[in-house]
Amino acid sequence: MCATCGCGPTSHHEHGYSHGDQEKKGKTIVDIEQDILGENNLLAARNRGFFEGRNILAINLVSSPGSGKTTLLERTLTDLKGELNFAVIEGDQQTANDADRIHATGTKVTQINTGKGCHLDAHMVLHAVQGMKLQADSVLFIENVGNLVCPAMFDLGEKERAVVISVTEGEDKPLKYPDMFHSSTLCIINKIDLLPYVKFDIEKAKEYARKVNPSLEIIELSCTSGEGMHLWYEWLKSKVLTPA
Amino acid sequence: MHELSIVMSIVDLATKEAAKHDAPLIEEIELDIGCLTGIEMDSFEFAWKQGVKRTILENALKKVNRIEGRAHCNDCNIDFKMQHLYDSCPECDNHLVGIISGKELKLKSLVLPD
Numbered sequence: 194m195c196a197t198c199g200c201g202p203t204s205h206h207e208h209g210y211s212h213g214d215q216e217k218k219g220k221t222i223v224d225i226e227q228d229i230l231g232e233n234n235l236l237a238a239r240n241r242g243f244f245e246g247r248n249i250l251a252i253n254l255v256s257s258p259g260s261g262k263t264t265l266l267e268r269t270l271t272d273l274k275g276e277l278n279f280a281v282i283e284g285d286q287q288t289a290n291d292a293d294r295i296h297a298t299g300t301k302v303t304q305i306n307t308g309k310g311c312h313l314d315a316h317m318v319l320h321a322v323q324g325m326k327l328q329a330d331s332v333l334f335i336e337n338v339g340n341l342v343c344p345a346m347f348d349l350g351e352k353e354r355a356v357v358i359s360v361t362e363g364e365d366k367p368l369k370y371p372d373m374f375h376s377s378t379l380c381i382i383n384k385i386d387l388l389p390y391v392k393f394d395i396e397k398a399k400e401y402a403r404k405v406n407p408s409l410e411i412i413e414l415s416c417t418s419g420e421g422m423h424l425w426y427e428w429l430k431s432k433v434l435t436p437a
Numbered sequence: 438m439h440e441l442s443i444v445m446s447i448v449d450l451a452t453k454e455a456a457k458h459d460a461p462l463i464e465e466i467e468l469d470i471g472c473l474t475g476i477e478m479d480s481f482e483f484a485w486k487q488g489v490k491r492t493i494l495e496n497a498l499k500k501v502n503r504i505e506g507r508a509h510c511n512d513c514n515i516d517f518k519m520q521h522l523y524d525s526c527p528e529c530d531n532h533l534v535g536i537i538s539g540k541e542l543k544l545k546s547l548v549l550p551d
């Protein structure tokens with residue numbers, strides 16, 4: 194059993210709800226009225242409190258596989274080295290390949306392998322953070338498992354959720370996977386250096402994304418050519434609270 | 438296939454609640470699942486069959502209340518049915534609307550034997 198949060202096969206987190214029990218036909222009807230994701234949300238709130246207390250900007254990066262999340266991180270960590278303090282949690286079903294790529298930039302990184310799991314949850318992040326000795330006033334990137342569906346429902350305790358799509362995908366991604374775009378605060382459209390070679394209507398993509406989430410911020414960039422990267426860096430720095 | 442995670446969360450929660458009443462099994466379970474949650478009901482049913490095996494929910498009667506998606510437009514001050522997250526206000530076509538219902542994911546009640 195985990196000593197910190199009591200998780201384990203036989204004992205889970207307790208809660209303080211009381212319920213009105215009713216007797217009916219020799220049976221007991223118990224009103225529960227609890228959120229099914231309540232346990233995840235409680236742990237997410239705990240993570241969020243930890244991050245806020247230390248002024249750590251936690252960003253959950255979500256996308257389909259291959260949209261360039263890891264490359265975006267590699268470039269960001271290299272370009273902003275010395276300006277901001279970073280740490281990274283990498284989520285993948287298998288391998289530590291992405292963690293190795295992040296490690297090569299000199300950034301502290303922890304790999305979570307979810308096995309058959311299709312998303313990270315707050316519990317995994319809680320335990321990853323316990324082993325990381327995160328610095329105060331830093332930025333924590335949490336690179337989720339490449340999947341535009343499942344991670345949408347699981348709050349990790351992040352401050353910002355950034356969804357990455359690339360121009361080699363369909364521009365209707367926001368309509369096909371609305372939950373992820375609805376729950377994100379930033380949308381990064383990556384690989385814009387390839388726009389002359391692909392049939393991707395970037396204006397349509399932005400229109401669709403804003404249909405799902407009118408308050409979504411959108412940044413167009415290319416990690417390869419560097420175009421638009423300054424917009425992402427400005428966004429990032431604007432979210433970091435300078436310590437008083 | 439996050440529906441399996443959802444089913445396992447339901448099993449955990451229901452098992453804990455039943456244990457408080459020393460119930461060896463659960464006869465009935467009632468759930469609220471909103472139409473605007475990211476739950477695909479076919480996947481959910483499939484995950485349910487697998488997820489409840491050898492748990493106290495194995496033979497439980499499952500009742501699912503699908504809660505209709507509804508949204509409110511502040512500009513027009515009307516409520517309307519929302520089938521998709523990208524639906525706009527039927528009056529002004531604005532997408533800046535507030536969701537009133539449809540995001541529920543709740544364990545409502547359990548029926549336990551005496």
